[in-house]
Structure formats: C-alpha cells, structure tokens
Amino acid sequence: MGNFYLLVVDGLGVGAQEDAAEYGDESANTLVHVCEQTGCRLPNFQKLGLGNIVDLKTVAPNEAPLAATGKMREVSAGKDSTTGHWELAGLRLDRPFPTYPEGFPDEVIDSFCRQINVEKVLCNQPLSGTTAIAEFGAEHLQTGSPVVYTSADSVFQVAAHIEQVPLERLYEWCRLARNHVMVGQHGVGRVIARPFRGPPGAFERISEQRKDFSLSPPEHNVVYQLYRNGIKTYGIGKVIDLFAGEGFTQYRKTRANAEGISQMLSLMSAAEDSFVFVNLIDTDQIYGHRLDPDGYARSLQEIDRAIPAMANKIKDDDLLVITADHGNDPTAQSTDHSREFVPLLVFPGENAKRLNLGIRATFADVASSVAEYFGLEQNYPGSSFIKVK
Known part of the structure; x- marks a missing residue:
C-alpha cells in the first residue's frame, strides 16, 4: 500500500451545478470570480493543472499537467460542509438536513x-x-x-x-x-x-x-470501513467534528490553514499505509462567509506555496487528491455556501485512469477510489478514478 491524502480546500467551488438555481446559486463561480476580481496567481496549482478544469483569468491551462484533472458534482441534497464531506466518504443524503430561514420554532x-x-x-x-x-x-x-x-x-x-x-x-x-x-x-x-x-x-x-x-454519520462510509479493517486513519482540521469523532485513529485540530498545512507536512514524513483526511477551512470560514475575495485569494496562495513541499514528500506508492466540499463565492451578495462543482486534482497524474477525468457524477467517486486504493470492497455510489494496483 502507501498513503492516500485527501485534501479538502473548504468552499473552493468551480462553477454552478445544473441544479444551482434551486439553491439560488445560478451565478456562483467561486474560483473564477476570485481570480477575476483579485488577479490571484497560483503557479503551483497551475503546474498541477487547475487551469485545465475551468477557464481562469490568471491560471493558464497546462499541456502537461502533473495531476489528473476534473471536477465533481454533488448529488446529495444540500450544500453544507457535513453533506459535502459525508458524500466524499461515500454517503449520499436524499433529504437535506433541516434549515430554519425564519429562526427556530x-x-x-x-x-x-x-x-x-x-x-x-x-x-x-x-x-x-x-x-x-x-x-x-x-x-x-x-x-x-x-x-x-x-x-x-x-x-x-x-x-x-x-x-x-x-x-x-x-x-x-x-x-x-x-x-x-x-x-x-x-x-x-x-x-x-x-x-x-x-x-x-x-x-x-x-x-x-x-x-x-x-450528527454521527452512518457507519457505511469509507473512513469507518478503513478503520474497521485496521488501516490507520488521520483527520486534520475540522474533519473530526464533521464525523462526530468516529472512525479516526488519530486527529489533529487546527486553528488556521498554516497550522493545518504544517500538521499535514509533518504527518507526511511519518505516515505509513494510512488514510489522511485534511480540511483547510480559512477560505470558507474567514473569507468566503465574510465576502472577502482578496483574503480568499491570499489563502489560496498560502496553499499554493505549500504544494511543492507536499509533492516532495509524496512517495512512489502515495496518492494526493485535492478537492472541495462546496462553493463559497466571496464576490456574491450572499454570505452562504453555494451549490457548485468542486475541483478534482489527482497527484501524481500517472496513478489516475486518465489525465482528463472529466465531470464526475458524484463526490462519492472519492470513496470508491479510496476503497480501491486500499484493496477494500467498493460498495459506494461512485466510480473509482485511480488505477488498480
């Protein structure tokens, strides 16, 4: 085996989904709007192929990207962090969690x-x-x-x-x-x-x-499946809270993205045959909800600067997947999450089934890929995007 790193950049949407109008988000496009408004340059994300996923003003396409690229569609009802992370782990919600637009009864x-x-x-x-x-x-x-x-x-x-x-x-x-x-x-x-x-x-x-x-997630999720099969599972950032503390061998909470990146790099030096689930929250919590595109851009650049260090720590059998859980367009009038496609970057790209992964039908493709990577049963509502070892 090796290590599977799943890095979620919280709120990094790449364009409204087909059903976005049902959520009032038909004009949302987090990454495109941030790049347009701020001139944000992301040279290391560009090397991975971020500009191949969506047309960006300041991040060009790459003819030879280091990562396989695509985007994923959320099929669960809702657009919150719990729903997004649970679907990444293989859980599809047919009914959204309750909301209270007029306050609680x-x-x-x-x-x-x-x-x-x-x-x-x-x-x-x-x-x-x-x-x-x-x-x-x-x-x-x-x-x-x-x-x-x-x-x-x-x-x-x-x-x-x-x-x-x-x-x-x-x-x-x-x-x-x-x-x-x-x-x-x-x-x-x-x-x-x-x-x-x-x-x-x-x-x-x-x-x-x-x-x-x-809420405690149903046990039929890939994190719990790994844990039950004796595979070490690590959570960094708010991931542990979204899964009610269940299914993780160890977890490390963080106060900011800088700490989350540091914790991830430290763990990359020590982990063996493990699943590492990371959430970097600043893009969403500090900048998206507060309608601060400049801060959002700086946060993306902070992550971009860490990519070479992550790439240097990837061993031959390791895999790094970078994605998101929903959108959060800081240029919109609403301070809420947005119903958007999310990016999919798989590094190294040669470990994916093809370099252009297209539009994936569900976030649960990640769960199926994790299960295949560790040789476990793939009984999730998704399709693996990695090669069988």
Missing part, C-alpha cells in the same frame, strides 16, 4: 432553555455570526442569555462571551442541544459552540475555540 427554543436552565435566548434569527454577536452581545453580557442563531446551512449555533459563560459550560450547552434538542425532525447537521470576547463595540469571535457537534 418555539418547541426547539423552549426545549433548549429547559436543558440548560435559562429563561430565554437572544436573537433566534438566520444571521452571520459577527452580526449576531454585534447586535446581541451586550445584552448577553447583561443577562447571561445565550445568543442562538442559524444560517442558510443546517446549523444551531450558540454564542457566548467567555467572561459570562466559561468555555466548558458553553460546550456542555451544545452537547445537550445535540443530544436532546436537535434530534429527530430537528436533527441539524451541526450544533456549533461560538465563544467570543472583548468589550461591546469590539466583540471578537474566538475561532480556534469554536467547537462543532455533528
């Missing part, structure tokens, strides 16, 4: 208040986190009532100031919400603890102490 809020023993919550609207904290943070400091909000994604988010609510209490509130409130018909993809600090007028979210409480 009284039955949910009342149940949450009973669980955590408070009289009321603040906000209960679909808002960006920074807006929710700015508008309700001062009242939270005065009353102790948590700030509860959602977004277009299937999330129940609880924000609290660390001087009013200690971190462990906030985490416990979210565990109670996950296990006793957001269940059944209200089983959202993620319950998220959002601590913040600072004085009124200058509140600041503490992203490195955010904590996600995901």
